[in-house]
Amino acid sequence: MEEIWDQLVAYRTQHREVSIKELFKSDSGRFSAFSCSLEDMLFDYSKTSIDKESLKLLLCLAEESTLQQRRDAMFSGERINTTEQRSVLHTALRNRSNNPVYVAGRDVMPGINSTLAKMASFAEGIRAGDIRSASGSTFTDVVNIGIGGSDLGPSMSTLALAPFHDGPRTYFVSNVDGAHITDTLKDLNPVRTLIVVASKTFTTIETMTNARTALRWMRKELGEYAGSHFVALSSAHDRTDEFGIPSDRVFGFEDWVGGRYSVWGPIGLSLMLAIGSEKFSEFLQGAFEMDNHFRTTPFEHNMPVLLGLVGVWHHNICDYSSRAVLPYDQRLSRFSAYLQQLDMESNGKRVDLNGMGLRRFSGPIVWGEPGTNGQHAFYQLIHQGTEVVPCEFLVAANGFEANLSEHHELLLSNCLAQSEALMCGRSLEDVRLLLAEQGIEDPDGNLVAHRVFPGNRPSITLVYRKLTPSTLGRLIALYEHRVFVEGCLWNINSFDQWGVELGKQLASELLPLIKAGDGSQSKDGSTAGLLRTLDLLRRDVTV
Ligand code: F6P
Numbered sequence: 001m002e003e004i005w006d007q008l009v010a011y012r013t014q015h016r017e018v019s020i021k022e023l024f025k026s027d028s029g030r031f032s033a034f035s036c037s038l039e040d041m042l043f044d045y046s047k048t049s050i051d052k053e054s055l056k057l058l059l060c061l062a063e064e065s066t067l068q069q070r071r072d073a074m075f076s077g078e079r080i081n082t083t084e085q086r087s088v089l090h091t092a093l094r095n096r097s098n099n100p101v102y103v104a105g106r107d108v109m110p111g112i113n114s115t116l117a118k119m120a121s122f123a124e125g126i127r128a129g130d131i132r133s134a135s136g137s138t139f140t141d142v143v144n145i146g147i148g149g150s151d152l153g154p155s156m157s158t159l160a161l162a163p164f165h166d167g168p169r170t171y172f173v174s175n176v177d178g179a180h181i182t183d184t185l186k187d188l189n190p191v192r193t194l195i196v197v198a199s200k201t202f203t204t205i206e207t208m209t210n211a212r213t214a215l216r217w218m219r220k221e222l223g224e225y226a227g228s229h230f231v232a233l234s235s236a237h238d239r240t241d242e243f244g245i246p247s248d249r250v251f252g253f254e255d256w257v258g259g260r261y262s263v264w265g266p267i268g269l270s271l272m273l274a275i276g277s278e279k280f281s282e283f284l285q286g287a288f289e290m291d292n293h294f295r296t297t298p299f300e301h302n303m304p305v306l307l308g309l310v311g312v313w314h315h316n317i318c319d320y321s322s323r324a325v326l327p328y329d330q331r332l333s334r335f336s337a338y339l340q341q342l343d344m345e346s347n348g349k350r351v352d353l354n355g356m357g358l359r360r361f362s363g364p365i366v367w368g369e370p371g372t373n374g375q376h377a378f379y380q381l382i383h384q385g386t387e388v389v390p391c392e393f394l395v396a397a398n399g400f401e402a403n404l405s406e407h408h409e410l411l412l413s414n415c416l417a418q419s420e421a422l423m424c425g426r427s428l429e430d431v432r433l434l435l436a437e438q439g440i441e442d443p444d445g446n447l448v449a450h451r452v453f454p455g456n457r458p459s460i461t462l463v464y465r466k467l468t469p470s471t472l473g474r475l476i477a478l479y480e481h482r483v484f485v486e487g488c489l490w491n492i493n494s495f496d497q498w499g500v501e502l503g504k505q506l507a508s509e510l511l512p513l514i515k516a517g518d519g520s521q522s523k524d525g526s527t528a529g530l531l532r533t534l535d536l537l538r539r540d541v542t543v
Contacts, residue, residue, distance in 0.1 A: 040465040081495035090261035094284040120277035134225035146198030153263025156334035176206035202239035286473025308485025325368035328415035336368035346494040391459040425455020
């Protein structure tokens with residue numbers, strides 16, 4: 001394994017002067033050799049510096065790693081989340097084959113199917129107006145209260161599938177900042193509002209604080225009936241009971257579903273309420289297709305494997321520290337935020353499976369915004385900055401706005417223009433010619449220098465027919481498995497998240513000091529100073 005890493009680095013060092021443009025010149029079949037498809041979804045990685053030899057080495061790396069063994073162990077329910085002794089089975093939630101999946105000798109499929117059926121019957125009941133509010137009116141609005149995986153998955157997906165949204169209006173509250181819940185509830189009528197408290201643990205402070213605020217808001221109007229406007233998505237039944245949510249309104253799941261992988265089950269209820277159970281099934285089906293592809297396709301044609309290898313090539317071999325996810329698809333505007341949790345919470349690790357310090361970088365920084373908006377904001381840096389940022393473009397061949405095809409054509413041309421510009425750049429000679437044509441004089445070459453684009457900047461593009469529920473399912477599953485592939489190559493546990501604990505613990509220690517306005521006991525000078533300043537400002541005393 002180490003030998004292959006070394007060979008990759010050596011190969012890159014020897015060939016770093018070969019530009020991507022030159023790779024295309026020397027290989028007329030480059031696009032087909034460096035792209036792969038699954039039905040209508042095409043993944044093009046030809047605009048990267050990977051060539052046949054480096055691809056061979058990357059594939060060797062994958063073969064030599066524990067990827068195959070850990071992939072099979074994941075799908076078959078082994079406890080691959082070793083630091084928490086848990087199976088990792090979000091794939092079982094979308095196992096449309098219904099073949100048994102065992103955890104400690106017990107088939108989990110019957111439980112998954114019955115929860116899904118319970119969700120569908122509840123969602124359809126609300127959508128059809130058969131399940132009504134305490135006062136007998138239909139539920140017109142749903143507020144999902146959750147954070148992290150209990151928010152990002154359903155909120156990103158509900159926005160992504162807006163053209164299929166024919167259920168109640170759906171809102172998402174995540175931030176403990178009172179502004180979030182205030183602004184969300186202010187125009188809603190409690191009589192017609194259903195509150196969905198989404199929290200696997202039912203202890204997350206942000207969610208529970210928002211849920212209690214929502215309960216008070218509901219009680220003002222409905223008094224003792226407030227509880228009947230609440231639903232819980234949680235595996236902590238004792239705590240949902242304590243909160244007063246009737247057990248038939250609790251949708252549970254087990255500890256083998258990680259928060260950031262949980263949209264496929266009960267945490268997806270708000271999405272199901274929005275688009276209906278049939279479309280939700282299509283969403284699961286799409287993910288299931290990607291799972292099958294990942295499980296059975298040889299690595300050289302396997303989309304998540306190749307996407308992971310491209311990521312490793314850029315991050316570890318080319319030393320690029322971040323990746324930008326740039327959907328040319330407005331409805332995927334929360335996709336980068338979603339991926340930030342999926343990728344950075346999973347692979348932001350500094351020790352390997354054995355607790356040993358890593359010898360190379362693990363997860364990169366993931367960021368991004370919808371394409372054309374980004375063009376008018378941060379693309380300057382992407383094109384001409386000193387940092388090389390591998391870009392990941394996502395685009396649908398067709399939009400939903402049939403009467404606005406002109407918009408979609410502009411979107412497509414912008415997307416393709418960006419990856420072309422990144423790769424081809426604009427040379428000194430071309431800029432000189434351009435200035436001359438425009439009659440602009442530049443005797444000391446200053447203007448020319450500012451207008452040169454270095455080019456040779458890598459990007460990948462994912463193209464799909466249309467952003468349907470099944471396409472979205474495939475897309476999310478693709479990125480989930482990519483994260484898994486990269487985690488295997490780095491030999492880390494992608495399924496725990498100990499890094500979020502310390503801040504939570506310190507926040508609870510600081511809370512009494514904030515309440516008391518007391519900075520004297522805090523552990524460091526800066527925190528003490530900040531506490532004192534905040535206390536003065538909170539008491540309206542001039543600092
Ligand atoms: O941020 C840590 C985390 O545990 C995430 O992994 C999870 O998605 C989020 O908090 C919410 O947790 P819960 O669903 O238990 O409220």
